[in-house]
Amino acid sequence: MSLSIFIYWGWDVTLTMNEETKNPEKTPGRAATVTVLVIVVIYMTVALATLSFAGVGDTGLGAGNPENQGSIFAVLAGPVMGPFAILMSLAILSSSAASLQSTFVSPARTLLAMGHYQALPHKFGRISPTYKSPSYATIAAAVAAAAFYVITRTTSENALWDTITALGMMICFYYGVTALACVWFFRAQAFSGARAFFFKFLAPLLGGVILLVMFFKTAYDSMDPGYGSGSSIGGLGLVFILGMGVILLGVVLMLVMSRLRPGFFKGQVLARGL
Helix, strand or coil: CCHHHHHHCCCCHHHHCHHHCCCCCCHHHHHHHHHHHHHHHHHHHHHHHHHHHHCCCCCCCCCCCCCCCCCHHHHHHHHHHHHHCHHHHHHHHHHHHHHHHHHHHHHHHHHHHHHHCCCCCHHHHCECCCCCCECHHHHHHHHHHHHHHHHHHHHCHHHHHHHHHHHHHHHHHHHHHHHHHHHHHCCCCCCCCHHHHHHHHHHHHHHHHHHHHHHHHHHHHHCCHHHCCCCEECCEEHHHHHHHHHHHHHHHHHHHHHHHCHHHHCCCCCCCCC
16 A cells, blocks of 8 residues: 555645746645546556456466566557557656656755755755756756665665665655644644635645554564565565665754754744745
8 A cells, every 4th residue: 555655656746846837826736636636547547447458367468467567568568559559668658757857856846945945055945047947956866866776776676676665655754744744834724614624634634644654554564574575684674674764864864954054943944924
């Protein structure tokens, strides 16, 4: 279930680009809502179509066949699309490019905001005079991602795949904390009306609790080396070590910045309601 959260990773790019859209108070929220609904419809339709055509058998084209589970769409492309099977490869390549774009855009603008509000060094808040987009933050995100990929890929292929598996756990943590932060930020408005109660209190509260429960359950399960590739360090599964390691690294960086730039963390830079 934690891996299923991974399919939603990237849609929130519509929220991080709110300052670059027309009518930023409403357009990003509507775009995010529509995006989530479209994702659900696409995934449900494709999943049902795949199971209806291939079945769940463990032989032939069946989805239960271990030889097909690496890439079920590559297996079904020929039987379903015939001479147009090449379009499946093109679709996967284009979706990979789109995923790469969303992965770059979202953290770059998060780093931009953190640099602007002094939660990170000022250089992260630089805007390219030519492209009107975060320059330093985009490059920093690209370098960090590339370095992490190269290190895990050259160290061990198991480490790379376990990192991908650990992403579900990290996304549950990130979205869960964000949802509870929404509840806390809007606490004064939560009971001002039925709409505010549902959208600013109940929905994010339920979402945050569910995601954090999934996070702790996944973290507990991933302590077992059998949860991922089977690799372990000191008896702990590599998925757990990678997932918790990245989160703890973020905690360390936050504590360091809170000492170097205490203004933001004391609420002096970005006060509530401003």
